[in-house]
Amino acid sequence: MITTELPDRPTPTETKRPLGERALRVVGVLAVVGVVATVWLGLWITPEDQFMGNLVRLLYIHPPMAWVAFLAYGLSFLSSLAYLWPRTRSAIWDRLAGASAEVGVVFTGLTLVTGSIWGRPTWGTWWTWDPLLTTTALLFVLYLGYLAIRHVPGTDEVRGKRNAIAALVAFVDVPVVYFSVYLWQSLHQTPSILNIETRKTTVHGSMAWTLLLGFCSFTLAFIWLVAQRYRLAGLEAREESFGLEIALAERRLEGGR
């Protein structure tokens, strides 16, 4: 535990930490239980789909993953806006934007992989140049670039601004990319995932409940991951400034000798 006074706003989180930590632990446990239950229900309890057979089981995790990815980018976008807004400017938002985007990239990767595995037996190919898929792939690379920018050195202020601007631009690019891929791809297929979802919910109740559970538990997992990553980013920043203080103190001691 660090007791020295540090420049990095320690007060509000410091006092709430025990309660926050407990709440976070509950979220983490619920997320694990939820994901395990989703897998159990999805693999053993729910019936096969009339049209897709066992392939439908992948759809209990694939849409929730995609949902978490978009949720993450949305949160990253809003946090970046909050950072750029002069009244709410604080390192908190920068860290939150970074933590959220990082989780978003992981879930985008998972979405692409699970979608591809589902697409192979369903469409007969690992990949199609459908607007949704192509946009997701570009989104993945786009945010990898954003994460790379976050590592570019600079003062806190400069980095914060740079990160926030990059996040806004990346987010704005997504609809443009989607629209242009839509135009570009003349042989457009309707997004099959959505169609299947609506059909499925009318077919069997337990399938709908499993999917709903999937969405809830992946969202909880998202909250837990972002909170952990956020806390880690705070600790990293603190360690950095603490290290600097130690170095300064050592130099002062050397000077006093």
Next chain:
Amino acid sequence: MPGVASMWRDALLVMAKDLRVELRSRVAINQVVPFALAVLVLFGLALGPNLHLLASETAGLVWMAVLFSCVLGVQRSYAIESTDSAKDGLRLSGLDPAGVFLGKAGALAIQLFALEVVLALVASILYGAPLTNALVLVVTCIVATLGLAAVGTFYGALALGARVRETLLPLLFFPVVAPVLMGAMKAWQAGLAGTPGKADGWLELLFVFALAYGAIGTVAFGPLLEDG
């Protein structure tokens, strides 16, 4: 509005400066243009000596060569600012950051446009694709180049402080300009195939893209340039 007038005046100054540096150093002419030509030749080798295939893919190949060269152009555009602390000079000069952005993007756009003309002529010979509907091709070049120059100048400034600038810039640049690649390629395809009417939608997209990123760059360039 005096602010806007001075912004454009500053833009012209910076643009003239960048073009003058290029005229004297001739880096783009001696290195970027030959590189782009080499890319065109290598595309031909990669796709085999099938002239029909090359002719049908001319649009996409030319625009990929343009994208590769654009990255080099952006890197050159900022390399001239990072030697001899030229960037500090630019900041201390009191020029409007928006003007600096527009000027750098403008200089890059002019160089890219010249490159595109060369590439188009060479590709039409190498790939056996006659340049029909020249008006559509030229208009496409203009709007697409403005978009590329705006995005390139913006990300160039974003990556400026990085020691890993050379590798970071392409990673940032390519996914964002995917719509420009699609738009320019499709518009050119329409022009080359003799169906210029099909290019309209794409030209609109390219125009909106250039406008959006031009606006973003103009607004965001100030804070990015402050980057120590």
